[in-house]
Amino acid sequence: MRGRSHFIGLFAVVLFIGCSDDGGVTPDAGPGPLPEAGLDTGPGLEAGTDAAPADSAAPDAAVSCTKNETDISPDHPLVHYIGRFDLTDPKEPLFEWSGSSIHVRFYGEAITVRLKKDPLNYFNLVIDGTDITVVKADTADPFEHTISGLTKGEHTFTLVKRNEGPPGVEGTIHFLGLRLPQGGCLLPPKKNSRRMLFIGDSITAAYGNEGPNKDCPWSEDTQNVYLSYSAITARSLGADHICLACSGKGVVRSYSGSTTEQMPVMIQRRLPSDTGNTWSWSVPADVAVVFLGTNDVNNNKGDPGATLFKSTYEAMLLELRKHMPNVTIFCVIGALLGSSELAIVKPYITSVVDKWKAAGDTKIHFLEMPEVAESDLGCDWHPNVKAHQNMASLLIPAVKTAMGW
Numbered sequence: 001m002r003g004r005s006h007f008i009g010l011f012a013v014v015l016f017i018g019c020s021d022d023g024g025v026t027p028d029a030g031p032g033p034l035p036e037a038g039l040d041t042g043p044g045l046e047a048g049t050d051a052a053p054a055d056s057a058a059p060d061a062a063v064s065c066t067k068n069e070t071d072i073s074p075d076h077p078l079v080h081y082i083g084r085f086d087l088t089d090p091k092e093p094l095f096e097w098s099g100s101s102i103h104v105r106f107y108g109e110a111i112t113v114r115l116k117k118d119p120l121n122y123f124n125l126v127i128d129g130t131d132i133t134v135v136k137a138d139t140a141d142p143f144e145h146t147i148s149g150l151t152k153g154e155h156t157f158t159l160v161k162r163n164e165g166p167p168g169v170e171g172t173i174h175f176l177g178l179r180l181p182q183g184g185c186l187l188p189p190k191k192n193s194r195r196m197l198f199i200g201d202s203i204t205a206a207y208g209n210e211g212p213n214k215d216c217p218w219s220e221d222t223q224n225v226y227l228s229y230s231a232i233t234a235r236s237l238g239a240d241h242i243c244l245a246c247s248g249k250g251v252v253r254s255y256s257g258s259t260t261e262q263m264p265v266m267i268q269r270r271l272p273s274d275t276g277n278t279w280s281w282s283v284p285a286d287v288a289v290v291f292l293g294t295n296d297v298n299n300n301k302g303d304p305g306a307t308l309f310k311s312t313y314e315a316m317l318l319e320l321r322k323h324m325p326n327v328t329i330f331c332v333i334g335a336l337l338g339s340s341e342l343a344i345v346k347p348y349i350t351s352v353v354d355k356w357k358a359a360g361d362t363k364i365h366f367l368e369m370p371e372v373a374e375s376d377l378g379c380d381w382h383p384n385v386k387a388h389q390n391m392a393s394l395l396i397p398a399v400k401t402a403m404g405w
Contacts, residue, residue: 040303063154065107065185072104074177078186079104079178081089082240084279092116095174096271098205098245100197100224101160102175108184110148111157114136116174117141121164124226126158134162142176154187163223164205194239194301194405197285197327201268202247203335204291208379216379218372228384229391230289236396237405242285246272250295252312261350263292264316287399291332293345293388294299298336298337302344309348317352317364327363328402334369335383335391342371367398 072079075090083100085093113125119138124131127147137143149159157178165171198204206228208218216222222357225231225243234241249263270277281319292313296304320327330351334342346368353366378384383391399405
C-alpha cells in the first residue's frame, strides 16, 4: 500500500542505532559466561519466572518479614530479570531490549526504583498487576521514583522498558536497585512455569501503538510494548514475555534495503548494540513466535528472492531449535502488508512450515494476521493498541490449542 510505504520510509530516517547499525558482527569477544536473565539464584527457585498469577491476586496483609531490608541491591537473589540483561556487573545490570522487565514480590507500603539517568527511555511501573504509571528517568542522576500509599502487606512490582531507544548512545539502561521503607523486605516469588519468546520488527516492538492516528510521527512516548500483541498474549497465558524486536529489520533485508545485521543476527545478542556479547540460550522458551518478513518486501522493494529468503528463514528457525529443542514455533505474517506484498512473502514462509510438517515436525505452525484497518492505526501507519488486542485475540487461541494450555 502506498500509504504504508510512505510511513515506513519516513521512519527509516530515525531507525535505532542498536537495531539498525550496519557494522559487521564481531565474534564472541565479550565477557565469559554470564548468568542468564530470568534465572533465579535463590535456593529452591525455578528458572525464568515472572509473577503474573500473583499480580492479579489481592495482596496478603498477613505476610510479614523476618528481617528488615531497605536497600535492595540488583544482585539480591529475589530480584528477577525477565528478558536479556548484561549481568557482567551484577550490582549494575544493563538492558536495552524493549519489553525487558524486573520483577519482585515485597512486603511494605511503598517501593522506590533506582536507575541511572536516561533521557530517552520510558518505563511502565506495575503494582499488583495494575499499570500504575509511566516514568522517564531523566530528572536526576541517579533517577529515583517512589510508589507509595499502598496497603501495608504483600505486593508485586514490575518495571517494564516500554520503548525502543538508541542503544550505544543513551539507550542502555543501568538498574541500580530498589528501596523499601523500614520494616519492608523482599519475599519469594510466585512464579510462572511458561516462557514465550517473540521475535519481530516494529509491529512486535509496538511502534507508535499509543498514537492517536496514522498521521502522528513516532516518538518514544507513543511506543508501549506492554500493550503489544506479544505482551498481551503472554500475560493472558500466564507466561514470561521475552521480546526481541527491532523496528525496520527483516529476515534478509531491512526497510531501507540494507542486508547487514538483520534479525537472524540480532537475536544472538544479549544487548542489541553489543556485537560481541552473545546470548547463551540456557533458559529455553516453550513457545517462539517469529513475526518477520514485512520489511523484506515493503517500500516497493519487490521480491527478496525465494532461495535467499527461505534458506535464511529456515536457518533462523533451525538456530532456535538447536538451542531450544522442544520449543513450539509459530511463524506469523500479515497485519501491515497489502495483498501484492503478502503474495510474495507468505508462500516463502508457508513452504518452510510445510516442509517441516512433511518431515514429521508437529511443533511448527503458521498464522496469518489480517491487514489492519486504517481506523486501527497508530503513529506512522502502525497498529494501535486496539489492533494489537485484535492480533492477540487470534494468537492466544492458536497457542492454547497447540500447547494444551
